[in-house]
Amino acid sequence: MNVRIRFFAQFGELLGTDIIAESSSGVALDSLIKEVASKNKEGYDAIFDEHGSFREFVIIMRNGKRLDMADAKKVRVADGDEIAVFPPVAGG
Numbered sequence: 001m002n003v004r005i006r007f008f009a010q011f012g013e014l015l016g017t018d019i020i021a022e023s024s025s026g027v028a029l030d031s032l033i034k035e036v037a038s039k040n041k042e043g044y045d046a047i048f049d050e051h052g053s054f055r056e057f058v059i060i061m062r063n064g065k066r067l068d069m070a071d072a073k074k075v076r077v078a079d080g081d082e083i084a085v086f087p088p089v090a091g092g
Contacts, residue, residue: 001025001079005036007043008086014043023077029062030054030072033085047085059086 005019006012021036034052037044049055060067061084067075077083 001077003032003077003079004082005033006082006084008084010087011043011046011085014040014046025079026076028073029060029067029075029077029083032077033060033072033083046087057088059089060084061086 001023003021003023005021007015007017007019015037019036021032023032023035034044034048037047047055047058054060054069054072056069058069060069060072062075062077063082
């Protein structure tokens with residue numbers, strides 16, 4: 001199955017902006033992001049803390065809907081899903 005992962009801003013600079021990840025069916029969303037992010041230690045460390053949990057400021061969206069971080073381990077990705085990973089957003 002193929003899932004598109006889009007990293008934005010500093011995450012994109014470290015990990016790439018548009019990645020097609022191949023994975024087995026039913027993989028947890030957090031596991032897939034960890035797998036892709038592990039290819040760059042600095043990118044991984046920007047998204048995950050020392051316990052392997054998402055940092056509190058990371059924003060995750062699946063198919064255009066924002067996910068609660070507590071659900072990231074429960075949500076299973078499906079073929080064709082698009083996952084977006086954002087750093088904190090500031091505006092003015």
